[in-house]
Amino acid sequence: MNKLKEIKAESKTGNEFLIANISWNPTGWKSPYINPRAGHKYAREFPGQESLNFKFDKKGIDTNNKIFGFIPWKLKPVRFKNGGIIIFYSNNTDEHKGQIVGIYSNVEILKNRKHTNWKGLENNNLDSNIKAEKSLSLLFPVPLDANSYKEDKTKRLTGQIGYSYYDISLAEKIVKDELIELVKSGAQKNEFNKLRNIYTYITGKEFDLDLINADEIEQQELISFFKESDKAKIIEDLSNLKESETETVYVNQKTYKRDNKTIAQLKIIRDFKCQICGTKIIKKNGEFYIEAAHIKPKHKKGRETPDNILILCPNHHKEFDYGNRIIIQHTKEQIEFKLNGIQHKIDLKI
Numbered sequence: 001m002n003k004l005k006e007i008k009a010e011s012k013t014g015n016e017f018l019i020a021n022i023s024w025n026p027t028g029w030k031s032p033y034i035n036p037r038a039g040h041k042y043a044r045e046f047p048g049q050e051s052l053n054f055k056f057d058k059k060g061i062d063t064n065n066k067i068f069g070f071i072p073w074k075l076k077p078v079r080f081k082n083g084g085i086i087i088f089y090s091n092n093t094d095e096h097k098g099q100i101v102g103i104y105s106n107v108e109i110l111k112n113r114k115h116t117n118w119k120g121l122e123n124n125n126l127d128s129n130i131k132a133e134k135s136l137s138l139l140f141p142v143p144l145d146a147n148s149y150k151e152d153k154t155k156r157l158t159g160q161i162g163y164s165y166y167d168i169s170l171a172e173k174i175v176k177d178e179l180i181e182l183v184k185s186g187a188q189k190n191e192f193n194k195l196r197n198i199y200t201y202i203t204g205k206e207f208d209l210d211l212i213n214a215d216e217i218e219q220q221e222l223i224s225f226f227k228e229s230d231k232a233k234i235i236e237d238l239s240n241l242k243e244s245e246t247e248t249v250y251v252n253q254k255t256y257k258r259d260n261k262t263i264a265q266l267k268i269i270r271d272f273k274c275q276i277c278g279t280k281i282i283k284k285n286g287e288f289y290i291e292a293a294h295i296k297p298k299h300k301k302g303r304e305t306p307d308n309i310l311i312l313c314p315n316h317h318k319e320f321d322y323g324n325r326i327i328i329q330h331t332k333e334q335i336e337f338k339l340n341g342i343q344h345k346i347d348l349k350i
């Protein structure tokens with residue numbers, strides 16, 4: 001059933017996959033396929049054959065189960081085993097950055113190019129040199145930044161020849177990252193389910209949804225971004241929060257939930273310490289782990305402002321949520337409460 005597993009078992013090189021280079025399509029590999037802004041002359045004048053890689057219903061070409069695609073490589077990848085996977089890299093010429101844009105699984109490299117008549121391409125011909133499993137192939141709804149997968153910042157992710165070999169663990173990471181992006185974006189359930197099947201194809205195991213805590217991931221990204229900035233600027237941001245603000249915010253060229261931005265900034269301001277006991281948990285990667293508790297819960301219209309959020313260690317967070325809690329006084333500046341019989345007074349000023 002899992003061909004990749006068989007390949008891995010029978011050969012050492014089966015543990016590799018390809019990252020292949022395809023030219024940029026400014027409409028996200030959807031029609032129109034001509035790219036007037038492409039880096040090279042050919043793609044400016046003719047649609048790259050690979051532009052149709054993610055059109056999964058090419059009449060007279062694709063079948064119910066198989067899709068045909070094209071990679072402009074100069075030499076065939078001889079170490080590639082049929083049944084393996086290919087991840088597509090592209091240089092986004094609009095934003096001048098490398099992106100991971102999609103994946104083919106259960107790929108077969110065709111011995112001879114398959115020529116098909118296809119209007120609009122050069123000489124009205126579409127060449128295919130790869131074939132893949134339709135149900136296990138996907139255009140990534142959210143392109144990934146290729147830079148985050150480079151071990152050596154000076155090197156290209158794929159060579160001039162059109163592809164590079166990588167250990168399969170990188171493919172696992174890329175697919176996991178895309179799954180996280182899909183969770184964060186909230187929609188695209190079909191793509192998410194398809195990608196989960198691809199994850200299983202690669203790893204031989206089910207994707208554990210618990211691995212994804214989208215809010216925690218967002219907050220960590222925001223913390224990495226804001227920890228470099230001036231504390232006074234963060235405090236200004238937090239002081240200027242308005243009830244009427246939009247649900248999402250734009251930070252460092254990405255969209256985040258506004259709540260997560262506020263919580264991330266508050267964690268920095270509170271120095272990642274529990275506001276009850278002072279505990280600071282350090283993770284093995286050097287980051288800190290701490291939680292945020294709402295004094296008045298969000299579903300009871302609790303506000304997402306510093307006077308309604310406590311930064312707490314996991315134990316105190318649970319005790320705060322489930323313990324016997326009696327609020328004695330709660331102002332913008334401080335909160336006084338009794339928790340399971342113990343009285344606390346916490347400063348809420350920023």
Ligand SMILES: [Zn+2]
Nearest residue numbers: 274277313316
């Ligand atoms: Zn604590």
